[in-house]
Amino acid sequence: MEDKKLPLKIELLAMADGFAYDVAILDENATVGQYIGLLDAFLEEKVAPCIGCDLCCKQRIPLTLPDLYAYAGGKREDIEAFLKEKAVIRKSGVVYDIQLAQRDDGSCIYLDRQNQCCLDHGHRSLVCHTYVCLPQTKRARDLREELINNGEDALIGAIFALQLLEDPQGSKNYRVNPLWQGKSFAEIKLKEVLSPSVYEALL
Numbered sequence: 001m002e003d004k005k006l007p008l009k010i011e012l013l014a015m016a017d018g019f020a021y022d023v024a025i026l027d028e029n030a031t032v033g034q035y036i037g038l039l040d041a042f043l044e045e046k047v048a049p050c051i052g053c054d055l056c057c058k059q060r061i062p063l064t065l066p067d068l069y070a071y072a073g074g075k076r077e078d079i080e081a082f083l084k085e086k087a088v089i090r091k092s093g094v095v096y097d098i099q100l101a102q103r104d105d106g107s108c109i110y111l112d113r114q115n116q117c118c119l120d121h122g123h124r125s126l127v128c129h130t131y132v133c134l135p136q137t138k139r140a141r142d143l144r145e146e147l148i149n150n151g152e153d154a155l156i157g158a159i160f161a162l163q164l165l166e167d168p169q170g171s172k173n174y175r176v177n178p179l180w181q182g183k184s185f186a187e188i189k190l191k192e193v194l195s196p197s198v199y200e201a202l203l
């Protein structure tokens, strides 16, 4: 398929100090799901597989709202069970953060430590899915960071709405975000969830 028919273009660019991967949006209806899918295709074609390396599976892995739906579904009781068994909720002041749980050695609970691979690779979170072991252009970095931050805030808002967190003070900082609420990555348009400055830089 030619680039012009794709909703986004992901490619390696020659920069003054070496190569960096870049992302451009070609279609205003491009979705987060398409971004993830095209990044997967780019990784497969251009980047060596992770076999034998699990470095980034020993870091903090924050979750976004669609990650939660992918792992736990949409029912309150299933979300509650997932949060208890597979996640950690951290609070700093009135700022919340929900991450995948880690073992005592800091490894992700989904890491197969023996074979150094992800036990649920196709289903991994937005943070894992969009991590690329390459330098990146500013707009590619801004896209990833803003999506993750907004998806995290949408997750905390949804958890407060389900009354799975009790903190009247903290809850004032988070709202249900209709642009993320109840949606999979395939249903979320980049144009709708990115700030105008980040979105326009990607055109």
Ligand code: SF4
Pocket: 049, 050, 053, 054, 055, 056, 057, 131, 132, 133
């Ligand atoms: S993406 Fe992570 S696991 Fe894969 S090679 Fe890079 S640091 Fe290692």
Ligand code: SF4
Pocket: 056, 057, 058, 061, 100, 108, 109, 110, 111, 112, 117, 118, 119, 120, 121, 124, 125, 128
């Ligand atoms: S979900 Fe998979 S890819 Fe992500 S940190 Fe855990 S083991 Fe690694």
